[in-house]
Amino acid sequence: MPDTDLWIIGISEESTDRSLGTFLFRRAKVSATTLRSNITGFVDALSEAMADVPQALSGYTMESVQVIAEISAKGKLSLLGSGGEAGGKGGIIFTFTRAKPPSDDADRPELPDGHRS
Numbered sequence: 001m002p003d004t005d006l007w008i009i010g011i012s013e014e015s016t017d018r019s020l021g022t023f024l025f026r027r028a029k030v031s032a033t034t035l036r037s038n039i040t041g042f043v044d045a046l047s048e049a050m051a052d053v054p055q056a057l058s059g060y061t062m063e064s065v066q067v068i069a070e071i072s073a074k075g076k077l078s079l080l081g082s083g084g085e086a087g088g089k090g091g092i093i094f095t096f097t098r099a100k101p102p103s104d105d106a107d108r109p110e111l112p113d114g115h116r117s
Helices: 032-049
Strands: 005-011 025-031 064-071 077-079 092-097
Touching: 005 032, 005 064, 025 032, 032 077, 032 092
Parallel strands: none
Antiparallel strands: 005 025, 064 077, 064 092
C-alpha cells in the first residue's frame, strides 16, 4: 500500500526573521509515515520530560497535561511557548491524562445491582 500524503500549512523552515508576529507560512505535502515518525519522537520526548512530575503537590493533584505542538511545513513538531499563539492558530493539541491505578475491586465479580461482591 503506498504511503498517504497529507497537506500541511505550516511555518516555513526557511524563514530567517523569527521576530514576534513575523512568520512565513507555506503549504507542503508530508507523508503520513514522516508525520507519524515525528509525532512519535515528539511524544517520546515529552514522556521523558514529564517522567518525574509528581502525582500530587501541596495537596493538589494533576490529572492531565495539555501540550500544543506547532507543525512546520516539513512535518516537524515544536512546542508552542508562551506567546506562541502569535505565530499561528494551527497545530496539534495533545492531552495526556494520568492513568488510574487498577483498583482491588476489579478482581471481584459485579453483582446484578452494580455492586461488587
